[in-house]
Amino acid sequence: xxxxxxxxxxxxxxxxxxxxxxxxxxxxxxxxxxxxxxxxxxxxxxxxxxxxxxxxxxxxxxxxxxxxxxxxxxxxxxxxxxxxxxxxxxxxxxxxxxxxxxxxxxxxxxxxxxxxxxxxxxxxxxxxxxxxxxxxxxxxxxxxxxxxxxxxxxxxxxxxxxxxxxxxxxxxxxxxxxxxxxxxxxxxxxxxxxxxxxxxxxxxxxxxxxxxxxxxxxxxxxxxxxxxxxxxxxxxxxxxxxxxxxxxxxxxxxxxxxxxxxxxxxxxxxxxxxxxxxxxxxxxxxxxxxxxxxxxxxxxxxxxxxxxxxxxxxxxxxxxxxxxxxxxxxxxxxxxxxxxxxxxxxx
Numbered sequence: 001x002x003x004x005x006x007x008x009x010x011x012x013x014x015x016x017x018x019x020x021x022x023x024x025x026x027x028x029x030x031x032x033x034x035x036x037x038x039x040x041x042x043x044x045x046x047x048x049x050x051x052x053x054x055x056x057x058x059x060x061x062x063x064x065x066x067x068x069x070x071x072x073x074x075x076x077x078x079x080x081x082x083x084x085x086x087x088x089x090x091x092x093x094x095x096x097x098x099x100x101x102x103x104x105x106x107x108x109x110x111x112x113x114x115x116x117x118x119x120x121x122x123x124x125x126x127x128x129x130x131x132x133x134x135x136x137x138x139x140x141x142x143x144x145x146x147x148x149x150x151x152x153x154x155x156x157x158x159x160x161x162x163x164x165x166x167x168x169x170x171x172x173x174x175x176x177x178x179x180x181x182x183x184x185x186x187x188x189x190x191x192x193x194x195x196x197x198x199x200x201x202x203x204x205x206x207x208x209x210x211x212x213x214x215x216x217x218x219x220x221x222x223x224x225x226x227x228x229x230x231x232x233x234x235x236x237x238x239x240x241x242x243x244x245x246x247x248x249x250x251x252x253x254x255x256x257x258x259x260x261x262x263x264x265x266x267x268x269x270x271x272x273x274x275x276x277x278x279x280x281x282x283x284x285x286x287x288x289x290x291x292x293x294x295x296x297x298x299x300x301x302x303x304x305x306x307x308x309x310x311x312x313x314x315x316x317x318x319x320x321x322x323x324x325x326x327x328x329x330x331x332x333x334x335x336x337x338x339x340x341x342x343x344x345x346x347x
Contacts, residue, residue: 006026007026007027007030007066008024008025008026008027008064008066009024009025009026009027009063009064009066009067009164009166009190009192009219009221010024010025010062010063010064010190010192010219010220010221010250011023011024011064011221012024012221012250012252012282012284013223013252013254013284013286014252014284014286016282020280022248022250022280022282024064025190025219025248027162027164027188027190028162028188029132029134029162029188030070030134030136031104031105031106031134031135031136031162031164032104032106033103033104033105033106033135034074034075034076034105034106035074035076035077035079035105035106035107035108036099036100036101036102036103036105036107036135037100038079038097038098038099038107039097039098039100040095040096040097041095041096041097041098042081042093042094042095042096043093043094043095044083044086044092044093044094045083045084045085045086045087045093045117046081046082046083046084046093046094046095046119047081047082047084048079048080048081048082048095049079049080050077050078050079050080051077051078051080052077052078053072053078054072054078054108054110054140055080055110056110056112056140056141056142056169056170059140059168059169059170059194059196060168060194060196060223060225061138061140061166061167061168061192061193061194062166062167062168062191062192062193062194062221062222062223063138063164063166063190063191063192063221064192064221067136067138067164067166067192068138068166070106070136071106071107071108071136071138071166074106074108076106076107076108077108078108078109078110079107079108079109079110080109080110080111080112081095081109081110081111081112081119081121082111082112082114083095083111083112083113083114083117083118083119083147083149084114084117085114085115085116085117086117086118092117092118092119092120093117093118093119093120094119094120094121094122094339095119095120095121095122096122096124096339096341096342097121097122097123097124098124098126099123099124099125099126099127099137100126100127101125101126101127101128101133101135101157101161102127102128102131102133103133104133104134104135105135105136106135106136107135107136107137107138108137108138108139108140109137109138109139109140110139110140110141111139111140111141111142111149111151111169112141112142112144113141113142113143113144113147113148113149113175114144114147115144115145115146115147116145116146116147117144117147117148118147118148119147119148119149119150120149120150120151120152120338120339121149121150121151121152122152122154122337122339122342123137123139123151123152123153123154124154124156124342125153125154125155125156125157125163125185126156126157127156127157127158127161127185127186128158129158129159129160130158130160131158131160132160132161132162133158133160133161133162134161134162134163135157135161135162135163135164136163136164136166137164137165137166138166138167138168139151139166139167139168139169140167140168140169141167141168141169141170141177142169142170142172143169143170143171143172143175143176143177143202144172144175145172145173145174145175145199146173146174146175147172147175147176148175148176148177148178149175149176149177149178150178150179150180150338151167151177151178151179151180152180152181152182152337152338152339152342153165153179153180153181153182154181154182154184154342154346155181155182155183155184155185155186155189156184156185157185157186158185158186159185159186159187159214159216160187161185161186161187161188162186162187162188163186163188163189163190164190165181165189165190165191165192166192167179167192167193167194168192168193168194168195168196169194169195169196170195170196170198171195171196171197171198171199171202171203171204172198172199172202173199173200173201173202173228174199174200174201174202175199175202175203176202176203176204176205177195177202177203177204177205178205178206179193179204179205179206179207179208180207180208180333180336180337181206181207181208181209181333182208182209182210182330182333182334182346183208183209183210183211183212183218184210184211184330186216187215187216187217188216188217189210189216189217189218189219190219191208191218191219191220191221192220192221192222193206193221193222193223194223194225195223195224195225195233196225196227197224197225197226197227197228197231197232197233197259197262198227198228199228199231200228200229200230200231201228201229201230201231201232202228202231202232203231203232203233203234204224204232204233204234204235205234206222206224206233206234206235206236207236207237207238207333207336208220208236208237208238208239208333209237209238209239209329209330209332209333209334210237210238210239210240210247211239211240211242211326211329211330212239212240212241212242212245212246212247212277213242213243213245214242214243214244214245215243215244215245215246216245216246217245217246217247218239218245218246218247218248219247219248220237220247220248220249220250220251221250221252222235222249222250222251222252223252223254224252224253224254224264225254225256226253226254226255226256226259226262226264226289226292227256227258227259228259228262229258229259229260229261229262230260230261230262231259231261231262231263232262232263232264233253233263233264233265233266234265235251235253235264235265235266235267236266236267236268236269237249237251237267237268237269237270238268238269238270238329238332238333239268239269239270239271239329240270240271240273240326240329240330241270241271241272241273241274241277241278241279242273242274242277242326243274243276243277244274244276244277245277245278246277246278246279246280247270247277247278247279247280248280248281248282249268249280249281249282250282250284251266251268251281251282251283251284251296252284252285252286253266253284253285253286253294253296254286255285255286255287255288255289255292255294256288256289257288257289258289259289259292260289260290260291260292261291261292262289262292262293263292263293263294263295264285264292264293264294264295265294265295265296266283266285266294266295266296266297267296267297267298268281268283268297268298268299268300269298269299269300269329270298270299270300270301271301271302271303271322271325271326271329272300272301272302273302273322273326279300281298281300283296283298303321303322303325308321331347334346334347
């Protein structure tokens with residue numbers, strides 16, 4: 001059995017001081033199960049299947065080599081979805097995947113958006129509230145020339161869950177990878193994404209929203225790796241921390257030599273609703289190319305006193321104001337989901 005004391009994930013590309021304990025995270029419960037059943041609702045020009053291993057190889061993922069080894073050594077089948085350019089009679093491809101976790105599991109997915117396709121994948125994670133369950137999902141993706149892949153991940157897992165959600169992929173010339181993540185459940189969440197922007201004018205759009213309560217924890221490692229010319233990354237994180245919850249966000253924009261004209265933007269907005277929450281943030285911009293532009297902005301704290309006074313003067317009490325703003329953070333992510341059926345189930 002694997003020693004969880006050395007199961008490290010989410011290692012930041014550029015290490016900081018060890019005493020901060022933010023260079024990586026240790027997973028307390030590592031799943032040893034097989035893959036879970038997934039309900040698939042597929043429409044449009046989409047091909048699905050499963051194979052013994054990954055076809056997309058040689059890529060990095062946000063959570064790192066330990067998770068890759070765990071998935072590859074588990075012996076599970078890799079579920080594969082491929083979206084093609086739509087014909088005149090067909091709609092853009094969409095695959096709605098529903099996970100109902102009832103025991104520990106390890107899962108592998110591979111998503112490919114073929115040239116000029118517009119392909120959306122929605123992953124709904126559900127699980128019982130009272131069981132202690134640990135689950136891991138690694139998803140690899142490839143966005144080919146001129147294609148768009150939109151991946152939506154919605155976490156409504158039970159309060160005793162430990163969940164690892166690992167992503168890694170490559171975006172080719174003129175392609176766009178859009179990632180929309182909403183985290184409303186699980187006690188311990190580990191999220192990682194490594195996007196290789198290798199093609200000229202390739203684009204990453206990453207939007208995450210989370211609401212953490214009680215003693216839940218969220219650990220994030222997001223890397224936008226710019227190697228292609230005129231590449232663009234937009235990373236946005238909107239969160240709410242309540243009670244004794246805890247969050248660590250590592251966000252790295254890495255400009256490599258040769259990625260002239262590249263731009264990277266990173267914005268974090270965190271609402272701290274209680275005094276005992278813990279918020280850690282490490283924004284990193286690495287640069288080995290002169291002709292690039294990198295921006296980071298953060299707003300972390302309680303509601304602005306002037307705004308609070310204004311709304312109280314309109315008859316709202318402080319608790320109601322905080323609840324309204326917290327809901328608005330979550331709704332802002334829900335509104336980005338390009339599927340009305342999924343959006344309606346969350347509102």
